[in-house]
Amino acid sequence: MPLFWKPYQSDATQFINELKSKKPTLESEQLAGRSLLWDRPQDADAAAAYRTAKVPQTAYVYFAQKK
Template sequence: MYQSDITQFLNQLKSQKPTLEEEQRRGRSLLWDKQPIDLDERAANQEARVKQNSYVYYQNF
């Protein structure tokens, strides 16, 4: 059965480092998997924000 060079490389890499997929999942969860947003807390945070002027360097004009 034919296997491309890339497939052979990936199979070899996985056999040399069997924990690779688990490490990838842990890394993905650190960067991408987020906790659900609490809508009440988000609304409270938005209400508590101080509105910033459109051009902050000249506030006295």
């Protein structure tokens, strides 16, 4: 491979790299926003109750059993 060879970057990758260079705090802001909705502490008792209350699914859910 010649020394002047430049690896290909898609337009989307170029856009993201340019956006990150213009606003260096972008990733930390994204993590802070994510933590508001997704990264919450889990209640172990509630999770255990959800697991025990789960109803087993049949092998083929669209099969209607005749009564």
